[in-house]
Amino acid sequence: MLSDQTLTVLGAGNIGRALIGGLLRGGDLTADRITATRRSEAGLDELRQRFPGVTATDDNAGAVRDASVVLVTVKPQNAVELFAEVRPHLAPGTLVVSTLAGVTTQSLANALGPDLPVVRAMPNTPALVDEGATAIAPGAHATEAHVALAQEIFSAVGHVVEVVAEHLMDAVTGLSGSGPAYVFMVIEAMTDAGVKQGLPRAVARRLSMQTVLGAARLAIETGEHPAVLRDQVTTPGGTTISAVAELEKHGLRSMFIDTVAAATERSRQLGEG
Ligand SMILES: NC(=O)C1=CN([C@@H]2O[C@H](COP(=O)(O)OP(=O)(O)OC[C@H]3O[C@@H](n4cnc5c(N)ncnc54)[C@H](O)[C@@H]3O)[C@@H](O)[C@H]2O)C=CC1
Numbered sequence: 420m421l422s423d424q425t426l427t428v429l430g431a432g433n434i435g436r437a438l439i440g441g442l443l444r445g446g447d448l449t450a451d452r453i454t455a456t457r458r459s460e461a462g463l464d465e466l467r468q469r470f471p472g473v474t475a476t477d478d479n480a481g482a483v484r485d486a487s488v489v490l491v492t493v494k495p496q497n498a499v500e501l502f503a504e505v506r507p508h509l510a511p512g513t514l515v516v517s518t519l520a521g522v523t524t525q526s527l528a529n530a531l532g533p534d535l536p537v538v539r540a541m542p543n544t545p546a547l548v549d550e551g552a553t554a555i556a557p558g559a560h561a562t563e564a565h566v567a568l569a570q571e572i573f574s575a576v577g578h579v580v581e582v583v584a585e586h587l588m589d590a591v592t593g594l595s596g597s598g599p600a601y602v603f604m605v606i607e608a609m610t611d612a613g614v615k616q617g618l619p620r621a622v623a624r625r626l627s628m629q630t631v632l633g634a635a636r637l638a639i640e641t642g643e644h645p646a647v648l649r650d651q652v653t654t655p656g657g658t659t660i661s662a663v664a665e666l667e668k669h670g671l672r673s674m675f676i677d678t679v680a681a682a683t684e685r686s687r688q689l690g691e692g
């Protein structure tokens with residue numbers, strides 16, 4: 420059970436902080452069982468203010484020594500140095516959970532210890548408001564119990580799915596990992612479109628954001644196919660079909676297919692680098 424574990428978060432930035440916040444809010448883990456690392460004094464001060472009772476330190480080696488679960492949330496470019504620093508201090512059997520885009524469980528095991536249980540995870544930033552979408556994939560030495568622990572961690576900040584074929588984690592990264600950025604761009608674009616039609620910007624933005632939220636909630640809560648929900652909006656000869664025709668003319672579907680393909684390919688490249 421997660422509540423019995425001691426968790427160290429290496430590089431508690433956006434994703435690491437979101438997870439610590441969610442775990443504390445949900446009562447999944449008490450603050451005295453969590454250690455979080457950052458490099459700068461300013462970063463450590465921020466962690467101390469935000470999460471009283473959590474140990475904040477720049478000593479990565481010390482932080483992993485007593486941890487039963489180590490969550491790695493640095494950027495991929497900071498990982499090589501960090502892995503070399505902590506490798507000698509990881510106790511056998513420590514579960515390593517990594518959110519690094521592209522980095523495979525095999526690479527993690529090579530860098531940290533070939534026998535360590537490793538779980539690869541791809542969350543997204545709506546985890547900050549407990550609406551994250553996370554996929555996880557187990558490495559060679561991860562048992563069902565390890566996968567269950569990783570599921571518990573990410574369930575604290577949203578929905579979790581398990582992807583058994585690890586190569587699909589690159590597609591997950593391209594879809595839901597990077598996906599919030601696409602939706603924010605849609606919100607921006609819809610807002611500008613409303614402004615172009617004369618709406619005050621604040622009104623256009625609020626309406627755009629609520630429309631995205633409401634449409635997502637309707638799709639989730641009804642379980643209906645999105646095409647059925649779209650048809651419900653689309654009156655014959657009405658306004659929506661004129662808009663749908665424009666979206667089709669501009670290739671909305673193939674634009675998203677190419678968009679996710681580009682991000683998926685970049686995730687693969689990060690894994691190779
Ligand atoms: N931002 C996003 O939307 C998502 C990011 N990811 C992945 O999660 C990881 C973290 O991303 P973010 O949280 O956005 O990054 P971030 O840059 O906000 O956080 C990483 C933190 O690690 C710290 N750090 C770097 N090297 C360190 C070291 N040696 N010791 C201690 N602290 C160190 C940095 O100062 C920074 O505060 C990345 O690998 C990324 O690929 C995964 C899913 C979504």
Ligand SMILES: O=C(O)[C@@H]1CCC=N1
Pocket residue numbers: 520592596597
């Ligand atoms: O842009 C990136 O590389 C990270 C991974 C998924 C979202 N942000």
